[in-house]
Amino acid sequence: MILGLGNDMIDIRRIEATLDRFGDRFVSRVFTAVEQTKSDRRAQRAASYAKRFAAKEACSKALGTGLRRGVYWRDIGVINLASGRPTLELTGGALRHLNSITPPGYEARIDLTLSDDFPWAQAIVIITGLKTGDDR
Numbered sequence: 444m445i446l447g448l449g450n451d452m453i454d455i456r457r458i459e460a461t462l463d464r465f466g467d468r469f470v471s472r473v474f475t476a477v478e479q480t481k482s483d484r485r486a487q488r489a490a491s492y493a494k495r496f497a498a499k500e501a502c503s504k505a506l507g508t509g510l511r512r513g514v515y516w517r518d519i520g521v522i523n524l525a526s527g528r529p530t531l532e533l534t535g536g537a538l539r540h541l542n543s544i545t546p547p548g549y550e551a552r553i554d555l556t557l558s559d560d561f562p563w564a565q566a567i568v569i570i571t572g573l574k575t576g577d578d579r
């Protein structure tokens with residue numbers, strides 16, 4: 444069953460300007476260590492951060508909270524599987540909220556897709572409830 448759906452688009456130039464203006468203060472407030480390592484290695488650094496920023500907003504919509512109600516930016520972190528496929532790791536308030544929308548006997552699976560085509564970056568998140576023990 445679908446528990447949540449969210450998307451977000453952001454202008455990469457907005458993130459570029461924020462990186463120029465606030466630098467590490469912005470990066471360390473919003474992005475996890477894994478996201479920083481990934482994006483700082485990329486030639487398209489601002490686009491990489493923009494996709495991850497969009498992923499956080501998309502996930503906050505899928506959770507139904509927005510980035511409020513105890514859900515903070517770094518509670519929602521993009522990780523990449525060995526294949527390159529992205530997914531999200533939730534902690535803190537975001538994880539607590541995910542657990543609260545997951546019915547008993549179900550576990551939550553989060554699917555994420557990211558895309559960028561300058562100046563746009565986009566993310567879509569689907570949260571699915573799988574009966575415990577079901578194949579993924």
Ligand SMILES: CC(C)(COP(=O)(O)OP(=O)(O)OC[C@H]1O[C@@H](n2cnc3c(N)ncnc32)[C@H](O)[C@@H]1OP(=O)(O)O)[C@@H](O)C(=O)NCCC(=O)NCCS
Nearest residue numbers: 449450451452499500501503504505506507508509510511
């Ligand atoms: C929910 C949130 C992520 C929306 O993102 P946004 O970039 O402001 O706006 P978008 O155009 O992408 O999305 C707006 C739509 O999100 C949807 N939305 C709003 N609140 C939502 C919620 N709690 N759950 C799911 N969807 C929500 C609405 O459909 C809204 O459009 P509508 O008002 O016309 O119906 C945003 O309100 C938020 O929480 N932002 C983070 C907080 C923030 O910016 N703090 C400032 C300090 S950096």
